[in-house]
Amino acid sequence: MNNNEDIVLKLKNLKVHFPVKAGVFKRTVAHVKAVDGVDIDIYRGEVLGLAGESGCGKTTLGKAILRLVEPTGGQVSYNATDNEITELTSLTKKEMDPFRKKLQIVFQDPHSSLNPAFTIFGSLEEPLKKYGVSKRSERRKIIGDLLEAVNMHREYMDRYPHEFSGGQRQRIGIARALCIDPEIIVCDEAVSALDVSIQAQVLQLLMKLRKERNLTYLFITHDLSVTEYLCDRIAVMYLGRIVELCQSEDLYKNTLHPYSEALISAIPVADLDKKTKRIILEGDVPSPVNPPSGCPFHPRCPKAQDICKTKVPELKKYSTDGNEHYASCHLINQPEIS
Amino acid sequence: MDLETQQIHPNKDKMENNKNIALSVKDLKTYFYTNNRCNKAVNGVSFDIEKGKTLCVVGESGCGKSVTASTIMQLLPTLSRIEDGEIIFYKDEEKINIEKLERNGKEMREIRGSDIAMIFQDPMTALNPVYTVGFQIAENLQYHTTMNKKEIREKTISLLDDMGIPLPEQRVDEYPHSYSGGMRQRAMIAMAMACNPKILIADEPTTALDVTIQAQIFELMDNLKKNYNTAIMLITHDMGVVAELADNVAVMYMGNIVESGTADDVLRRPTHPYTKALLDSVPVLGRGRNQDIKPIKGSTPDAYDRPVGCQFAPRCNWADESCKIMPEITNISTSHEVRCHKYKEIFQY
Numbered sequence: 001m002n003n004n005e006d007i008v009l010k011l012k013n014l015k016v017h018f019p020v021k022a023g024v025f026k027r028t029v030a031h032v033k034a035v036d037g038v039d040i041d042i043y044r045g046e047v048l049g050l051a052g053e054s055g056c057g058k059t060t061l062g063k064a065i066l067r068l069v070e071p072t073g074g075q076v077s078y079n080a081t082d083n084e085i086t087e088l089t090s091l092t093k094k095e096m097d098p099f100r101k102k103l104q105i106v107f108q109d110p111h112s113s114l115n116p117a118f119t120i121f122g123s124l125e126e127p128l129k130k131y132g133v134s135k136r137s138e139r140r141k142i143i144g145d146l147l148e149a150v151n152m153h154r155e156y157m158d159r160y161p162h163e164f165s166g167g168q169r170q171r172i173g174i175a176r177a178l179c180i181d182p183e184i185i186v187c188d189e190a191v192s193a194l195d196v197s198i199q200a201q202v203l204q205l206l207m208k209l210r211k212e213r214n215l216t217y218l219f220i221t222h223d224l225s226v227t228e229y230l231c232d233r234i235a236v237m238y239l240g241r242i243v244e245l246c247q248s249e250d251l252y253k254n255t256l257h258p259y260s261e262a263l264i265s266a267i268p269v270a271d272l273d274k275k276t277k278r279i280i281l282e283g284d285v286p287s288p289v290n291p292p293s294g295c296p297f298h299p300r301c302p303k304a305q306d307i308c309k310t311k312v313p314e315l316k317k318y319s320t321d322g323n324e325h326y327a328s329c330h331l332i333n334q335p336e337i338s
Numbered sequence: 339m340d341l342e343t344q345q346i347h348p349n350k351d352k353m354e355n356n357k358n359i360a361l362s363v364k365d366l367k368t369y370f371y372t373n374n375r376c377n378k379a380v381n382g383v384s385f386d387i388e389k390g391k392t393l394c395v396v397g398e399s400g401c402g403k404s405v406t407a408s409t410i411m412q413l414l415p416t417l418s419r420i421e422d423g424e425i426i427f428y429k430d431e432e433k434i435n436i437e438k439l440e441r442n443g444k445e446m447r448e449i450r451g452s453d454i455a456m457i458f459q460d461p462m463t464a465l466n467p468v469y470t471v472g473f474q475i476a477e478n479l480q481y482h483t484t485m486n487k488k489e490i491r492e493k494t495i496s497l498l499d500d501m502g503i504p505l506p507e508q509r510v511d512e513y514p515h516s517y518s519g520g521m522r523q524r525a526m527i528a529m530a531m532a533c534n535p536k537i538l539i540a541d542e543p544t545t546a547l548d549v550t551i552q553a554q555i556f557e558l559m560d561n562l563k564k565n566y567n568t569a570i571m572l573i574t575h576d577m578g579v580v581a582e583l584a585d586n587v588a589v590m591y592m593g594n595i596v597e598s599g600t601a602d603d604v605l606r607r608p609t610h611p612y613t614k615a616l617l618d619s620v621p622v623l624g625r626g627r628n629q630d631i632k633p634i635k636g637s638t639p640d641a642y643d644r645p646v647g648c649q650f651a652p653r654c655n656w657a658d659e660s661c662k663i664m665p666e667i668t669n670i671s672t673s674h675e676v677r678c679h680k681y682k683e684i685f686q687y
Contacts, residue, residue, distance in 0.1 A: 053548040053549070053550060054519075054548055165637050167637060168637075195398040195399055195575065195638075196398065196575060196576075196577075196616060196619055196620050197398060197615065197616065197619050197633060197634035197637075197638075198633075198637060199619070199620075200619040200620070200631050200632065200633035200634070201633040201634075203621075203631065203633075204631070204633055222548065222549070224549075224623055225578075225620070225621045225622060225623040226621055228621065228623055228624075228625075228626065228627070229621035229625075229627060229629060229631065230621075230627075248626075248627060249626050249627065252623065252624055252626075262550060263549060263550060264623065265553075266549040266550050266552065266553035267549050267578065267623050268552075268556075268576060268578030268579045268580075268581060268582040268583075269578050269581060269582075269622055269623050269624065270576075270577035270578045270580070270581045270605070270617060270620060270622055271581060271605075271622055271624075272581055272601065272602065272605050272606060274622075274624060278553045278556075278557070279553075280553055280554055280557055281550045281553070281554075283504070284518045284519075284520055284521070284551065285548075
């Protein structure tokens with residue numbers, strides 16, 4: 001699995017900085033460092049979870065991969081099945097088009113991501129038209145099949161979004177992402193807006209589709225219990241940086257970073273036998289305009305030492321239970337591996 | 339274990355003598371009327387809130403949990419009314435029937451905010467953006483206490499301080515927009531706690547917040563319960579929150595309480611098919627990737643087109659002909675109640 005050829009998407013030092021403008025002349029006075037140097041390799045066929053609190057930059061990262069938000073630095077390279085590597089970040093808008101077919105996104109809010117004036121067929125046929133399915137009858141057939149794949153009736157394609165419930169709309173959103181046969185789907189909080197009983201339906205659907213279509217997911221969520229269930233690997237983000245990246249079971253069993261530890265302890269678990277002591281973090285996430293010096297987590301970290309205030313920790317490689325485990329903290333008592 | 343011998347009937351006199359009860363709701367019905375249609379949002383709900391205990395009301399969106407809370411506070415919209423039932427508030431030795439009070443009458447206004455306080459779901463919209471946070475907290479004290487201006491200001495600052503807001507002397511004069519989400523929710527709790535209410539109703543207080551901030555808020559609520567013996571009614575949709583905080587649990591579905599009992603009863607021995615399904619449908623942290631989550635089939639029915647009889651029957655695996663009739667509440671043990679015909683098949687110790 002750690003074979004280089006299997007990497008489908010390689011993020012290298014990816015940065016998205018938004019300018020903050022002020023004054024009469026709208027001069028740039030500062031930058032919001034939403035994503036500040038992220039390196040991740042996404043392997044073909046895996047489910048990579050991206051977890052973190054609101055404002056940590058996880059959605060921006062997801063959008064930057066698809067270039068829905070223009071990255072301000074770093075590279076995203078896409079590796080096609082025939083080993084042809086393309087650097088997406090250097091392409092023009094037009095050149096990007098064929099790669100949009102490979103990368104799709106499912107949005108968070110199923111109520112605002114479908115155009116209310118279009119029927120479901122109207123919304124779903126747009127990408128097909130663009131990517132060369134010119135016959136209407138053919139498009140109707142493809143969309144009908146897709147709706148069936150997401151456990152809905154074919155006939156629903158002539159209805160409008162308001163006729164559907166939240167869970168159904170989210171499934172339509174998934175069908176839309178699937179309609180041009182992508183390889184990678186970015187799921188941006190795809191189940192967060194749904195009720196628990198519906199959430200389980202959508203989660204199982206995502207798992208089923210992944211098996212059938214050999215998809216790669218980047219699953220963005222703030223809910224660690226969902227990531228643990230669904231993902232092969234989990235990346236934890238804090239203030240625009242990855243603080244920990246490892247196999248999903250290792251994040252829970254062998255947590256290395258104090259932030260992940262606090263995050264896990266804060267999650268209420270529906271199990272009376274598993275009551276753990278909550279680690280209460282002080283204060284809020286600092287502003288990404290003016291992140292703290294040194295380790296961005298140090299003002300809230302219960303273990304912070306002097307070194308944390310001055311030196312930015314790097315993402316280093318460790319090994320837990322024989323798996324690769326990346327973390328960025330000065331205080332890890334484990335031998336680093338190269 | 340033979341269930342028949344365990345069945346006891348709810349003893350009304352016993353409950354009324356129980357001094358620990360802060361609020362008692364009996365067979366409450368709240369209906370909404372729009373476009374000549376009637377939505378039976380809350381359809382016969384009974385529960386007690388005990389002093390120094392947390393009652394968690396769990397359910398999916400649209401099950402009537404928020405309406406129950408607004409009914410207790412008499413904060414319902416104009417097109418709705420309390421159809422039937424009683425809400426009894428035990429104020430010291432006095433018994434007040436809230437449902438008989440005028441919605442915006444003097445007595446109700448005296449209770450609201452001082453004896454019973456409420457925290458709303460969305461701290462972004464629940465605070466008024468054109469007044470300072472301090473002013474909004476002080477309003478409550480001004481109305482319900484006899485303190486003078488200086489005392490009110492001091493109390494406001496100490497309230498903010500108690501809630502762990504940094505630099506309260508400075509923050510008291512700031513507007514809500516300069517507070518973060520977690521701080522706003524803490525300001526909301528400060529406002530609710532200003533007059534030391536006997537009952538605190540929290541309507542999904544942490545749904546809009548991050549887990550780390552949620553943990554801070556829960557810690558605060560736990561302290562309030564311990565230090566002031568406040569009775570808390572916490573509305574949530576998250577079974578994890580229930581496991582963490584609840585002493586008692588009521589599970590709601592389509593306007594009814596389908597199962598209630600202590601947290602132990604409901605989480606360890608779920609007896610209603612809905613409670614069971616709800617617990618089985620969420621992934622639990624720490625159980626790894628091989629856990630089996632089971633979605634509940636179908637979706638919640640339309641409130642205007644309800645199933646006949648048991649509301650959960652169309653989505654239930656145990657349902658049969660007998661479920662066409664609404665089941666009565668059955669007591670499994672002194673604390674554990676369930677509304678299901680089939681509970682004997684499901685019940686297990």
